[in-house]
Amino acid sequence: MSIGAGLRKFTKSSEFYVLLAVVLLCAVIGMRNPAFLTVFTGLDLLRASIVPGIMVFAVMLGIIAGGIDVSFPAIAVSSMFLTARLFEYLEWTGPVAVPILMSVAIGTALGTVNGLIIAFFKLPAFIVTLGTSHLFHGMLVWSIGARPVNRLPPTMDAFSRAEIFRITGETHSSAVPVTFWFLLGTIVVVYFILNYTMLGRGIYAIGGDRVSAERAGFNVRGITIFVYAFIGFASGLAGIVHTIQSRASFPVELIGSELLIIAAAVLGGTHIGGGKGTVLGSILGLALITISRNSLIMMGIPATAQMFVVGLIIVAGTGMSAYQAMRRENKLPRILDTAGGGVVAGK
Amino acid sequence: MALIKLTGITKSFAGVRALQNVDMTINEGEIRCLAGENGGGKSTLIKVISGFYTPDEGRIEINGKEYKRLTPQQAISEGIQIIYQDFSVFPNLTVAENIALSLERLQGRHLVNWKSIYKNAQRGLDMIGVHMDLDAPVGSLSVANKQLVAICRALLQEAKLLVMDEPTTALTRKEVDSLFAVTRDLQAKGLSILFVSHKLEEVFEIAEELTILRNGRKVTEGPMKEFDRAKFIYHMTGREIEPAHFKAPEISGEPLLRVDNIGITDLFENISFSLYAGEIIAITGLLGSGRSELARALFGLEKLTSGRMFIGEKQVRLHNVKDAINNGIAYVPEDRLTEGLFLPHTINNNVISATIGKTLSKWRLVSAKKTNELSGSWIDELKIVTPSGGVPVQTLSGGNQQRVVIAKWLSTNPKVLILNGPTVGVDIGSKTDIHSYTKRLAKDGIGVIIISDDIPEVLENCNRVLLMKKGRIIEDMPCAGLTAEVLSRKLSEEVGAGGQGADSPPKEETA
Numbered sequence: 001m002s003i004g005a006g007l008r009k010f011t012k013s014s015e016f017y018v019l020l021a022v023v024l025l026c027a028v029i030g031m032r033n034p035a036f037l038t039v040f041t042g043l044d045l046l047r048a049s050i051v052p053g054i055m056v057f058a059v060m061l062g063i064i065a066g067g068i069d070v071s072f073p074a075i076a077v078s079s080m081f082l083t084a085r086l087f088e089y090l091e092w093t094g095p096v097a098v099p100i101l102m103s104v105a106i107g108t109a110l111g112t113v114n115g116l117i118i119a120f121f122k123l124p125a126f127i128v129t130l131g132t133s134h135l136f137h138g139m140l141v142w143s144i145g146a147r148p149v150n151r152l153p154p155t156m157d158a159f160s161r162a163e164i165f166r167i168t169g170e171t172h173s174s175a176v177p178v179t180f181w182f183l184l185g186t187i188v189v190v191y192f193i194l195n196y197t198m199l200g201r202g203i204y205a206i207g208g209d210r211v212s213a214e215r216a217g218f219n220v221r222g223i224t225i226f227v228y229a230f231i232g233f234a235s236g237l238a239g240i241v242h243t244i245q246s247r248a249s250f251p252v253e254l255i256g257s258e259l260l261i262i263a264a265a266v267l268g269g270t271h272i273g274g275g276k277g278t279v280l281g282s283i284l285g286l287a288l289i290t291i292s293r294n295s296l297i298m299m300g301i302p303a304t305a306q307m308f309v310v311g312l313i314i315v316a317g318t319g320m321s322a323y324q325a326m327r328r329e330n331k332l333p334r335i336l337d338t339a340g341g342g343v344v345a346g347k
Numbered sequence: 348m349a350l351i352k353l354t355g356i357t358k359s360f361a362g363v364r365a366l367q368n369v370d371m372t373i374n375e376g377e378i379r380c381l382a383g384e385n386g387g388g389k390s391t392l393i394k395v396i397s398g399f400y401t402p403d404e405g406r407i408e409i410n411g412k413e414y415k416r417l418t419p420q421q422a423i424s425e426g427i428q429i430i431y432q433d434f435s436v437f438p439n440l441t442v443a444e445n446i447a448l449s450l451e452r453l454q455g456r457h458l459v460n461w462k463s464i465y466k467n468a469q470r471g472l473d474m475i476g477v478h479m480d481l482d483a484p485v486g487s488l489s490v491a492n493k494q495l496v497a498i499c500r501a502l503l504q505e506a507k508l509l510v511m512d513e514p515t516t517a518l519t520r521k522e523v524d525s526l527f528a529v530t531r532d533l534q535a536k537g538l539s540i541l542f543v544s545h546k547l548e549e550v551f552e553i554a555e556e557l558t559i560l561r562n563g564r565k566v567t568e569g570p571m572k573e574f575d576r577a578k579f580i581y582h583m584t585g586r587e588i589e590p591a592h593f594k595a596p597e598i599s600g601e602p603l604l605r606v607d608n609i610g611i612t613d614l615f616e617n618i619s620f621s622l623y624a625g626e627i628i629a630i631t632g633l634l635g636s637g638r639s640e641l642a643r644a645l646f647g648l649e650k651l652t653s654g655r656m657f658i659g660e661k662q663v664r665l666h667n668v669k670d671a672i673n674n675g676i677a678y679v680p681e682d683r684l685t686e687g688l689f690l691p692h693t694i695n696n697n698v699i700s701a702t703i704g705k706t707l708s709k710w711r712l713v714s715a716k717k718t719n720e721l722s723g724s725w726i727d728e729l730k731i732v733t734p735s736g737g738v739p740v741q742t743l744s745g746g747n748q749q750r751v752v753i754a755k756w757l758s759t760n761p762k763v764l765i766l767n768g769p770t771v772g773v774d775i776g777s778k779t780d781i782h783s784y785t786k787r788l789a790k791d792g793i794g795v796i797i798i799s800d801d802i803p804e805v806l807e808n809c810n811r812v813l814l815m816k817k818g819r820i821i822e823d824m825p826c827a828g829l830t831a832e833v834l835s836r837k838l839s840e841e842v843g844a845g846g847q848g849a850d851s852p853p854k855e856e857t858a
Contacts, residue, residue: 196459201448205437212435216449217420275439334613335637336818 014269014324018284021317025291032299039167041295043174049290051242051254052261053183057190058234060265060282064194065227066207066274067125068262071114071133072235073254078140079106080239084149084249092153099156103240104233110136111232115225125228133258141251149249160244179241186234191279203227207274260310264289267317288313349408350375350508350539351396351427356405358391365391366402367563373508378530378540380554380571384583384774388563389543393510396541397429398422410507423453426507430514434497438486443468445485446499453504471499475529491522498529509533510541515549516772519634520800520839527553545774547579561585584776593786593808593826596625601659603794604676604763606645609654614640615818616653622763622794627785629805629826630798631838632815639681641815642767642798646678647671658762672701677761679752681768681798687752690741694733695722697740697751702758725754730780746777753781757788764788767798782808800838802831814838 010016030037055072062069083103092099110132117128152160159178166175194200202223205213214220243249268285270277292310301309351373358366366388373379383389394400395407398419407414409425436445447467451460468481477495479488485496494514501509511530515523530540530553544550550557551571558568559582567582602621610616615637622628632638643649645656647665656663658674665671671678680686689697695718699706706721708714722736729750733743740751749769756764766785770778785808789795799805805812806826814822814837822837 198448198452198457198459201440201444201459204440205448208437208439209435212433212437215429215431215435217423217452271439275437335635335640336613336616 015278015281015284017320017324018268018281018288018317021313022284022287022291025288025313029291029295029299036295036298038169038172040169040172040174041298043167043176045287045290045294046176046180047174047245048294049286050177050179050183051238051245052257052264052290053286054186054234054238054241055257055261056264056282056286057186057279058231059261060268060270060277060279061190061194061203062125062227062231063262063265063270063272064207064274064277065203065224066210067118067224067227068272069114069125069129069228069231070258070262071110071129071136072231072238072261073256073258074133074137075107075110075232075235076239076242077251077254078110078136078239079103079236080243081140081149081249081251082106082144083240084152084243085144087153087156088149088151093155096153096155096159099153100237100240103243104236107236107239108229108233111235112225112229114232115228118228119221119224137255144251146251148251149243152243152247152249156244157247160247177245179244182237182241186237187279187283194279199223199226204275207271207276209275260289260293263314263318267314288317348375349373350410352406352408353392353395354406354408356392356395356402356407358395358400358402364563366395369405369560369563369565371558371565371568373539373541375507375539376534376537377556378534378542378554379556379558380550381541381543381558381560382545382550382579382583383560384545384776387560389560390512391563392560393429393512393541393543396422396508396510397427423504426505427510428501428504428506428508429510430494430497430501430512432512432514432516434493436485436493436496436500439484441482441484442479442488442496443481445496446471446503449500450503467503468499471503474502475499475532489522490517491519491526494518494526495529502533506538508539508541510543512543513545513772514542515544515546521633523549545583547576550579551576559583580775584774586776592806593627593789593810596623596789596810598623598626600624602657603659604645605657607655607657609644609651609656610818611640611644611649612652614649615644615815618654618820620813620820620823622796624762624792624794625789626811627789627795627797627809629809629812630796630815630820631800631802631805631812631834633800633838636815637818638798638815639767640818642678642681642765642796645671645765645796646676648678672759675760675762676765677701677756677759677763678765679749679756679767679769681771683748683752687755688740688748691739693737694726694731694740694743694751695719695736698722698725698736698754698758701755705758721758722754725758729754729784744774744777746773746781749773749777749781753784761793763794763796765796765798768801769797769799770801770804778804802834802838806831806834 026037035041055076059069059072080103083099083106086102087099114125114129114132117123117132118125162178163175164178164180166173194203202213202218205216205218206220206223210220239254242254264285265277265282266272266285267288268277268281268283270282270285292313296306296309297303349372353369353371356366356369357364369388369392371392381389381392391400395402398417398421401416407417409427414421440448443465447464450467451464465481472479475495475498479492479495485493488496498509514526518526530542534540542550542554554571556568557571557574559566561583600623602623604622607619609618618641620628630638630641640649644651647668647670650666656665663670663674665674684690689700699718699721702721703713706713706717708717719736725731726733726736731747731750731754733747740748743751753769769781769785773781782804785795785797797805797809806829809826811823811825812829812834813820814824
């Protein structure tokens with residue numbers, strides 16, 4: 001494929017429209033407030049996107065496989081708070097990798113519970129995770145209480161201050177924290193799974209047509225369990241990164257962020273009915289959500305109106321792609337041959 | 348030499364014998380047809396061959412090797428491939444992936460090798476000599492191309508026996524021809540084909556050997572040349588069915604429905620005809636001729652952009668289905684599964700769904716008693732085979748499902764009944780019943796329009812046939828004296844090319 005043809009194909013993809021929306025949003029904010037278009041804002045946004053980002057790509061995997069997981073914030077908060085509490089109690093001074101692995105292990109375990117229920121009882125993921133979300137979070141609050149952890153172990157605290165690089169200007173100074181590698185790692189792993197493994201193609205296959213996937217010999221049950229275990233894994237990671245970033249742990253955080261995370265994936269072109277979705281699209285969707293959540297204030301939109309504007313962007317964005325799909329699908333093929341034109345078969 | 352030999356296969360589900368002592372042998376390089384009505388045991392037998400069902404009794408021998416318990420994986424590695432009725436393709440994946448992914452899986456790969464996927468997909472397409480864009484998503488392909496993708500996928504997995512389950516259901520005549528060409532080509536390469544069908548014309552065209560199942564038993568088998576139409580139908584249904592021609596009624600008074608030069612931009616134009624009480628007229632044409640679009644427009648599902656429509660003397664404009672119902676028009680759609688039925692709901696709920704107003708109690712709530720009475724009377728009237736009206740429609744056979752759709756629309760007391768493909772996917776017994784019932788309705792004074800390309804159906808049930816091509820009616824002829832051969836030829840002739848036999852030649856476009 002030539003570069004020109006590739007470019008033309010890209011302009012027809014759903015990712016192109018999201019990119020357009022991101023550029024447009026940046027241009028509008030930048031026009032109102034030139035301070036937005038600086039490297040400092042960019043780095044701050046990058047930092048703000050780490051925790052939601054890790055979750056977006058995992059959730060996208062679930063949606064592609066045809067299931068909507070809404071329990072990931074509950075898993076994230078359960079893993080991180082349990083871990084923070086435990087290591088506070090242990091007065092841990094060992095390597096930071098241990099609490100991180102602990103949180104990830106808890107997340108994976110909880111995700112596997114979701115996966116087992118969904119795969120063996122063939123229930124819709126949405127219903128199952130609606131239930132387990134309360135189950136996990138309720139169990140956390142009930143069993144270990146709601147007293148926050150205000151002081152992290154010293155090694156975690158030090159890790160939270162570690163930076164990949166920092167740019168310092170006359171008035172501003174912004175840095176990319178080391179935790180950014182976790183986001184990058186998640187993106188690379190999800191991209192690799194989806195595009196270069198049979199497992200990934202199986203995820204698309206299940207989302208496209210579950211019965212056909214079974215007939216084609218895909219291990220539908222195994223793939224389903226993997227998908228939800230992976231969402232749990234990523235949630236555990238996102239949770240502990242969130243705790244590290246905020247240098248404290250509260251048992252009620254992240255809860256309520258699920259719909260915005262799902263919206264980021266859907267805005268990026270992930271088909272809510274399954275079978276379609278790309279990493280690039282979700283990166284753009286994530287950018288759109290992160291920018292509108294964090295930068296509308298720079299445009300002079302008051303905090304009270306922000307939720308409204310974010311909602312507007314989501315409705316307009318998802319509505320646009322739905323409208324496009326509708327136009328494609330509802331077009332009746334032309335039957336009458338009119339002057340000059342050949343018979344055109346409908347697509 | 349026998350490729351697969353089944354002996355004494357018996358399979359029961361919850362006490363119901365789906366297959367009883369069935370023997371069948373498929374030899375290398377033969378095209379065998381497995382025929383039978385819906386519910387006759389064809390699907391169960393396919394699932395036994397493909398390893399999805401383990402028979403209760405009987406022996407399965409493939410390539411001389413006997414299997415006690417045949418698993419789907421073993422069946423695949425013995426070269427048995429099923430082309431399912433829905434093709435089992437992935438609409439969201441590309442042509443290349445759909446064709447080659449199964450092979451990659453079979454080879455036990457865990458990582459995707461895109462190069463070999465494209466190479467193998469191309470090899471698959473070359474095997475049947477067709478060209479397709481490997482990058483196109485399969486969801487955007489025509490039904491026929493989806494089927495070819497499924498066939499290529501099967502061939503790549505070194506198929507020795509290709510089982511095609513009702514492969515022609517959604518194909519146009521032209522597509523059926525090219526499918527048959529591919530099938531014969533594969534046979535010449537030594538493949539065996541099991542062609543599962545209940546369509547008489549096609550079975551006679553493609554098959555060499557025939558096995559007929561009825562009520563789970565093999566009733567007969569033998570070379571195709573030993574069968575004729577009557578014998579075939581007799582074995583399929585277990586009864587003799589005499590074709591009865593529909594006699595033209597005395598036409599008098601105002602037409603029930605009259606359209607004058609109606610059209611929809613890009614779809615059809617210059618359509619004029621009248622339908623009188625007691626008439627059954629056919630609108631025939633190939634898929635894509637505009638016949639379904641016309642039918643939908645007559646029922647208010649598409650908006651006319653030109654011309655006038657009259658019900659009796661009154662000119663009407665249909666903005667939606669409600670307008671059509673209020674004007675006494677009923678429409679039995681082409682695809683009952685997606686357009687005509689609420690599959691998980693009961694027969695009762697389906698029957699009353701177009702006439703809920705009739706079942707209301709004095710408190711304006713749906714009355715179970717009235718629902719039961721209304722639905723029950725239709726179950727009797729149309730001889731729907733069911734233990735009760737409370738059974739979900741999805742558990743019924745195709746023929747009984749179609750009767751439910753018809754009941755739903757007849758309960759609106761229509762003056763004009765439009766039947767779009769009324770017997771597609773319906774077994775011969777139900778087909779005969781639906782036909783004779785339609786004729787009775789006409790006798791009672793309803794005007795019926797049948798949209799169909801099933802030539803015997805058109806000739807035996809209608810008094811007039813309108814031939815449609817590329818969005819125009821090119822001929823309006825009485826059925827009396829018309830033979831199947833002539834109608835078939837007219838149907839497949841290209842518009843404008845030659846055009847002999849057409850009384851009113853198609854209008855030439857000014858370029």
